[in-house]
Amino acid sequence: MANLSLQSISMSFEGKKILEDIQFVVKDAEFVTILGPSGSGKSTLFHLIGGLYKPEQGHIFLNGEEITGKRGSISYMPQSPSLFPWRTIVENVLLGAEIVGQADKGTALQMIEKAGLLGYEHAYPHQLSGGMKQRAAFIRSLMSPQPLICLDEPFSALDEFTRVEMQKWLMNIWVEHKRSILFVTHNIEEALFLSDRIIVLSNRPATVQKEFHIPFKRPREESLLLTEEFLAWKKEIYNELRVIV
Template sequence: MSKLLIENVSKSFGKNQVLQDMSLTVSDGEFVSILGPSGSGKSTLFRLIGGISLPDSGSIYLDDAKINGQRGSISYMPQSSSLFPWRTILKNVLLGAELNGKIDEDKAVNMLERAGLKGYEHAYPHQLSGGMKQRVSFIRALLSPQAFMCLDEPFSALDEFTRVDMQKWLLNVWTEYQRSILFVTHHIEEAIFLSDRIIVLSQRPATVKKEFVIPFERPRREELLLTEEFLRFKKGVYDALVE
């Protein structure tokens, strides 16, 4: 497990300021979602955390070590599955571990089986559905040695039924492994259903506008989505986004 601290981070591209004095934390084993308007800098924030870009000012710490501009500190799951078409499913999930010299093929096979992908170890990505590809992508991130995970709208391309199934599957896996997760989504229900906390960003230049602690106990079940309490909470988050 691992703790992330973002402290007064700002970032501009030319005259276009994207982030302004942004500060947030993700505690050990915590699941935190980020919601914000389109173009509010969520992807830029992930690039900064991943060390792909440098902030203009401010600091990013992982387990008290400053990681500004430092790559390889986190594992990352993008919007698309980004699987290599020439590698088998097993070889794809082992990629992160392979790059870090910590391959455990038995563990990978076991995780694929538990994800409902038994028998697909030697298949190729084009033979899998969208939901199956996203499971493979998440297992690849989970098998990477980094304890902190950034998930960038990983279910946005899925239909509603597949999306809900993937959310429930993700919660089951996360409950077992308790990785620290920072999750970007545009989907309010998804953020509430999955998270311990939600951070709402403002329009550009983005800063933290509001924070919500999710009051619903775990484990979360699909029936929660239709309760009056859930719908009231959803309205509160929606109001914070549009105000």
């Protein structure tokens, strides 16, 4: 169970206001995406939620407990897979759970198989493709005990076809495990395809400009990307972002 609440979050760096009065929630088992122009503070938000920074103003709660400035409350997956090159794939997958003494190799091997990585569990990161590394990194996030996963543009470095395949894989895994996910991307199609809600941030100092509730039923197929309804939603969100920039 994971219910995240950001209340009146403001943050500055070197005298420049980055975030101002940010407020939103992520409900249990919900997939929420943050969209915004470059430099709007999306990654800064993740650092605040993860406790790497402490906001100048405001509070962050997870399941009713204040986690403002507190580390270790969330699972975080950055743009790069960040796998340790000296650890095998199964060892990398188990890392987060291992740190808190909850390593379960049997479950890890089952998830590696479901991720299409069977036969690579004892391989090293340099032996895997970019998409395979991302799958391993996401399994590591799922294996970690924290109830909320923050994904910071995890597919941005992948080619278009690999990216779509990874999006479909992520959705299938998420539907099965129903963890709360907060996702950052610059890609409108990706946000629409994956999300229950999309939060659009303004330029700096970033505020919540608009929130979209996405109506597409799950499971979602790749064919959805070419429907008139999907393209209409993409146009509406594009126009919202265009006003901002």
